[in-house]
Amino acid sequence: MHIYQIESNFGLNNLKRSERDEKELGPQEVRLKMDSISLNFRDLLMVKGLYNPRQPLPLIPCSDAAGKIIEIGSEVNDWKVGDAVMPSFFANYEDGLATKQKLSQTLGGPLDGTLRESMVLPERGLIRQPKGWTHAESSTIPCAMLTAWSALHSGDKLETVLIQGTGGVSIAALQLAKSLGAKVIATSSSDEKLERLKELGADEVINYKTQTNWGKQVKSLTNGVGVDVVVEVGGAGTLEQSLRAVCVGGCIAMIGVLSGVKSEVNLTSILMRHIRVQGIIVGHKKGMLDLVSHLETTDIRPIISDRFSFDDAVGAFHHMEAAKHFGKIVVNM
Ligand SMILES: NC(=O)c1ccc[n+]([C@@H]2O[C@H](COP(=O)([O-])OP(=O)(O)OC[C@H]3O[C@@H](n4cnc5c(N)ncnc54)[C@H](OP(=O)(O)O)[C@@H]3O)[C@@H](O)[C@H]2O)c1
Structure with missing residues (x-):
């Protein structure tokens, strides 16, 4: 079986194509033939050794993928050969509140991930693809889209949402928020990308590079109230503005740290304005099942920015590093 692996050292230069023997199938396991793998920023950090240097x-x-079941174990009841599925990001997080144990086993580190021709998974580690979706589209669900879904459900109200930038999580959050009836204010560093955000349904757009005090602008776009939920992917460099942009009693769904991990925060603003800062780490299997059912009631289609062949998978990582994409980068087998 062909795979890509980070070899003995981190770094994009050490992401190499290689081969591994096929694993034998256990009674409650299935073999998934990969069709499409989609990249997340986390995958780039992992390859560079910045996500977990002790990995x-x-x-x-990689964690996100979609394909068909080609073999099932003798005790598998829920799946049959030919079913179109996606692996779950967490191996053990089925539902409910997070625990250390539930969060510890994830694809693409510490567990081997999806950038390979096929893989063996426990039958409970799979979710069906939405009806009518292609494998490439479905490959964007397990991490990016589920993270956006979890973030949108982290507050008490969802009438107004702020999304930051035009990466995979943010575009998914825009699409899902619109499908849930929310007003969306979107930011980007590029005016051209802001136009595309409007085409996708963003009600208001702000260039965060030219309008550095964008938190105040979000407030005025919501009649001085602020948004119910901020889909926070910027981290250290954006949190201060996000605290200005969120409403009293609102929620900052803390997802990403694209601009850094350490920041000085005005704690008074959090307590005086009853703001919740909620950490989000993807989501559980029940959330993904709910998301798939919701997607089937909408006409949402993921925005696939760029496609790469398996032969050029390393190129896909370089493309993500250059941040020229709008939405998801997919590797097709
Ligand atoms: N907690 C979780 O469960 C979880 C799950 C998935 C991802 N994440 C994290 O969420 C972040 C986004 O992931 P992704 O996969 O969507 O990344 P991505 O596809 O690589 O998105 C990158 C985009 O984010 C925007 N951006 C960069 N710096 C920004 C800043 N300072 N302020 C606002 N926007 C900024 C840029 O948009 P423009 O070009 O439009 O400016 C850039 O194109 C990453 O930090 C990732 O590690 C966390």
Whole structure:
């Protein structure tokens, strides 16, 4: 079986194509033939050694993928050969509140991930694809889209939402928020991308590079109230503005740290304005099942920015690093 793995050292130069023996199938396991793998920023960080420098190597990166079941174990009841499925990001997080144990096992580190021709998974680690979706489209669901879904459900209200930038999580959050009836204010560093955000349904757009005090602008676009939920992917460099942009009693769904991990925060603003800062780490299997059912009631289609062949998978990582994409980068087998 062909795979890509981070070999003995981190770095994009050490992401190499290689081969591994096929694993034998256990009674409650299935073999998934990969069709499409979609990249997340986390995968790039993992390859560079910035996500978990202590991650043992070699490691097959990536968590998001979709394909068909080609073999089932003798005790598998829920699946049959030919079913179109996606792996769950967490191996053990089925539902409910997070625990250390539930969050510890994730694809693409510490567990070997999806950048390979096929993989063996426990039958409970799979979710059906939405009806009518292609494998490439479905490959964007397990991490990016589920994270956006979890973030949108982290507050008490969802009438207004702020999304930051035009990466995979943010575009998914825009689409899902619109499908849930919310007003969406979107930011980007590029005026051209802001136009595309409007085409996708963003009600208001702001260039965060030219309008550095964008929190205040979000407030005025919501009649001085602020948004119910901020889909926070910027981290250290955006949190201060997000605190200005969120309403009293609102929620900052803390997802990403694209601009850094350490920041000085005005704690008074959090307590005086009853703001919740909620950490989000993807979501559980029940959330993904709910998301798939919701997607089937909408006409949402993921925005696939760029497609790469398996032969050029390393190129896909370089493309993500250049941040020229709008939405998702997909590797097709
Ligand atoms: N917690 C979780 O469960 C979870 C799950 C998935 C991802 N994440 C994290 O969420 C973040 C986004 O992930 P992704 O996969 O969507 O990344 P991505 O596809 O690489 O998105 C990158 C985009 O974010 C925007 N951006 C960069 N710096 C920004 C800043 N300072 N302020 C606002 N926007 C900024 C840029 O948009 P423009 O070009 O439009 O400016 C850039 O194109 C990453 O930090 C990732 O690690 C966390």
